[in-house]
Amino acid sequence: MTTLTKHLGRFVADLSPNRLPDEATRIARMGFIDTIGTMIAGRDEDCVRILTETLAPGDGPATLTFTDRKAPAPDAAWINGTAAHALDYDDVALRGHPSTVLVPAILAEAEHLGSSGADMITAYIAGYEVWAELFVRDSGLLHQKGWHPTGLYGAVGAAAACAKLRKLDAEKSAIAIALGASQAAGIMSNFGTMTKPFHAGKSAHAGIMAARLAEAGFTANTDALEHPQGFLHAISPTGTEDRTSEPKAGQEWAILKQGLGIKKYPTCYCTHRAIDCMLDLVQASPIKAEQVDKITVNISDYFSTVLRNHQPETGLAAKFSMEFCMASGIVAQRVGLRELTDAFVQRPDIQALMRKVEIVTTTEHDPELPGAAPQDQVTVRLLDGRTIAGTPVARATGHPTRPLTDRQIFEKFADCLDVGHSSIPAETLFNRLSALQSITARELTAQA
Incomplete structure (x- = not known):
């Protein structure tokens, strides 16, 4: 050979x-x-x-x-x-x-x-x-x-x-x-x-x-x-x-x-499925930061390892923070270049909301996406007792099976x-x- x-x-x-x-x-x-x-x-x-x-x-x-x-x-x-x-x-x-x-x-x-x-x-x-x-x-x-x-x-x-x-x-x-x-x-x-x-x-x-x-x-x-x-x-x-x-x-x-x-988002790819889930959730059920009691994000153990920054204070560090992405999704209803700035990350409402995020991991992986869970999901519990669950996401927007449109590109x-x-x-x-x-x-x- x-x-x-x-x-x-x-x-x-x-x-x-x-x-x-x-x-x-x-x-x-x-x-x-x-x-x-x-x-x-x-x-x-x-x-x-x-x-x-x-x-x-x-x-x-x-x-x-x-x-x-x-x-x-x-x-x-x-x-x-x-x-x-x-x-x-x-x-x-x-x-x-x-x-x-x-x-x-x-x-x-x-x-x-x-x-x-x-x-x-x-x-x-x-x-x-x-x-x-x-x-x-x-x-x-x-x-x-x-x-x-x-x-x-x-x-x-x-x-x-x-x-x-x-x-x-x-x-x-x-x-x-x-x-x-x-x-x-x-x-x-x-x-x-x-x-x-x-x-x-x-x-x-x-x-x-x-x-x-x-x-x-x-x-x-x-x-x-x-x-x-x-x-x-x-x-x-x-x-x-x-x-x-x-x-x-x-x-x-x-x-x-x-x-x-x-x-679609200027953050670590390990955050993208959860961002999709959060943005779909807030579009269907508009919520404000002051209403939130807890945000639960279900991802793989591998994704959690990569996303090492739990309370970032800079835009650069926030790219590797699921907590930031969830907070931005609620406060700004987007996660884009304008949000990945030191000033936005350091806002008191963003910093406070990041502390309300809990990461729950699984060791079950998708065989076609090494390291990823079969699906990622976001659930938001409100102070009034209501719980809103996002639709689980298996493939992020922009994945080859869910490509961006020519216009989006x-x-x-x-x-x-x-x-x-x-x-x-x-x-x-x-x-x-x-x-x-x-x-x-x-x-x-x-x-x-």
């Missing part, structure tokens, strides 16, 4: 635009649309400013967060990936956030190379499929071990994507993947801080460097993924990873099966560009992205 790392190297090298299913291309294009929107929305966040000032990148061919400032591609990928994940509003799949790593890496290197949009989409699918191949080989929940999957799988997926973009052969693509594996990093204990989006940016940077080093003759072992002391075993929470079965990449399309979840994109004070009109940039196969990376990022 060909080793896994070598197989993936050959898969990446052989992938071509004319082999891609139309639906795979559509999903990849959606990844670019959503990520570039969230990148622009997040570009003024402190984590992006501090990283940019500290890196102090010189001039280069790659655009920084769709402004008129340029930088070398590795630095641009690092900064842009951090911006795209800064608000935790980017898409989700494969236990992580694939596009927030893949798109910044591809975009920066494509500007450097003068690549076409078709090449960018092919690179995205190469990265997604490699990420998916690793994802299916371990049923353990990396979050519970303390790993951030986006930082781990992302470095490998981005290396594959950049190897494709640079048109490396099978051997050098495998070496790039192995180099990506040695740069994988990210720990859960830094969630709710600037370091979580840093994981995404650093993985994008790692992907570019891995492909460039491999092309230049840097060496790595081409069994780095499946070796007994390799990537899969090193990150496995239980040591029961699959290192021997035949790879699926090239035999079936994971992107068609897994798709992308487009976030554009509205999210336009809202993100408004928040980021984009000089490029939302409709103009959206139209460019919708026709990505027909333009180049440099045409995409043009300010005019």
Whole structure:
């Protein structure tokens, strides 16, 4: 049997635009649309400013967060990936956030190379499929071990994507993947801080460097993924990873099966089903904060572990707080970018209502959504003795089985560009992205 790392190297090298299913291309294009929107929305966040000032990148061919400032591609990928994940509003799949790593890496290197949009989409699918191949080989929940999957799988997926973009052969693509594996990093204990989006940016940077080093003759072992002391075993929470079965990449399309979840809310995805439930509840039965005695949220033990901030005082920390999301759902009747501010989180009514939230967990998990309960539910008990139960939610709005409408997708994109004070009109940039196969990376990022 060909080793896994070598197989993936050959898969990446052989992938071509004319082999891609139309639906795979559509999903990849959606990844670019959503990520570039969230990148622009997040570009003024402190984590992006501090990283940019500290890196102090010189001039280069790659655009920084769709402004008129340029930088070398590795630095641009690092900064842009951090911006795209800064608000935790980017898409989700494969236990992580694939596009927030893949798109910044591809975009920066494509500007450097003068690549076409078709090449960018092919690179995205190469990265997604490699990420998916690793994802299916371990049923353990990396979050519970303390790993951030986006930082781990992302470095490998981005290396594959950049190897494709640079048109490396099978051997050098495998070496790039192995180099990506040695740069994988990210720990859960830094969630709710600037370091979580840093994981995404650093993985994008790692992907570019891995492909460039491999092309230049840097060496790595081409069994780095499946070796007994390799990537899969090193990150496995239980040591029961699959290192021997035949790879699926090239035999079936994971992107068609897994798709992308487009976030409706700029908070950790573990909150989304409960937010849906709460917002439906308050729409059907309007209630005010002063009427509430207790809010009970039923979620999985895994979701509860991820949502570590129970009484947040900043917008960043509130992204990982079920208590905040429930309070915002009642007070504002929405959970959006305007609510994820320090001032809103610190409001006395929000702080008081958060203390009335109780999290009840279950160890029963949905086999199709690793770590999630079969359903999440919210129940509100009022001071007058009444209890209002929301309809349980099994799939969040924006999940591939409950996709956002085309209108909702554009509205999210336009809202993100408004928040980021984009000089490029939302409709103009959206139209460019919708026709990505027909333009180049440099045409995409043009300010005019």
